[in-house]
Amino acid sequence: MQISSRFTLAVHIFACIDTFGSEYKVTSDFLAGSANVNPVIIRKILGQLKGAGLIAVARGTGGTTITKPLDEITFLDIYNAVECVEKGELFHFHENPSTDCPVGRNIHHILDDKLIQIQNALERELAAITLADIKRDTEKYLSEENV
Amino acid sequence: MQISSRFTLAVHIFACIDTFGSEYKVTSDFLAGSANVNPVIIRKILGQLKGAGLIAVARGTGGTTITKPLDEITFLDIYNAVECVEKGELFHFHENPSTDCPVGRNIHHILDDKLIQIQNALERELAAITLADIKRDTEKYLSEENV
């Protein structure tokens, strides 16, 4: 099971807004062209990012802007914005372990803290990367293209 | 997107084999009863764990045994055995970013190393937990029940 491409799409969107936002109006159609996905997918993600307070979208006239300094937007912010897993649980637990079996009725006690520990490690690493890192590398690779 | 319940099921299976294996013959029907899932699901997971060299399953007569010391079987071993994500990639990337857009044709250069870094953190934490930890906590919770 993989983390939805909504996450990489969202980072792609941020890279586009930051790179082109000062020159062009960045619309969902433009972003859909760059990522090569349907514009409605983009609009849904934009809605989630807007709901998380990371971007602003201009109704009517169109166009998208980032509302916070890039070094204050972490991958974890983006992950939480676009991953709509209920209660944010990384692991899917089998639903109804038997209460008749000693192991079955204790498996949650046994496992839950370890699953949380693993999830925390993932989230810690997500929180360590910001859009400022993305900006730096985007500028690096784009300038290397124009040699 | 969540990690398949095959993972928690597999840990549950190991806890059962270790707890009951010396007393009973641990069959797929027994395990299915404890976890409350279909026996065929159990057999598929047993097949994956066997393929990874973690357990042995007796054909014909039935029953399952663990083939390595518990402290040498990590959560990562189990995760790799039962998660059939292609190439083991945690993140799903949108398939065909546009090569016409400078960001689109560089997004993999920009993102890939960061995605690997995050995946490595997850796997490092998975590797830090072993079935010996599970055995310890299983015994603890089961003995607390019999006070």
Add this chain to the structure above:
DNA sequence: GTCGTTGTAATATTCTTTGTTACAACAAGA
């Protein structure tokens, strides 16, 4: 040979993701 079990195929069901069409609501400018 009988019995209980495993391995596996085939199929169904459900859920999530992703894609697509359609259209009302909106804001700016002619």
Add this chain to the structure above:
DNA sequence: TCTTGTTGTAACAAAGAATATTACAACGAC
């Protein structure tokens, strides 16, 4: 005010993965 380009969203389709279920051949011990 009308036109234009855009966003927000609903509705639905298509595809893929997870999980459930039935059925049965292969197997090993007795």
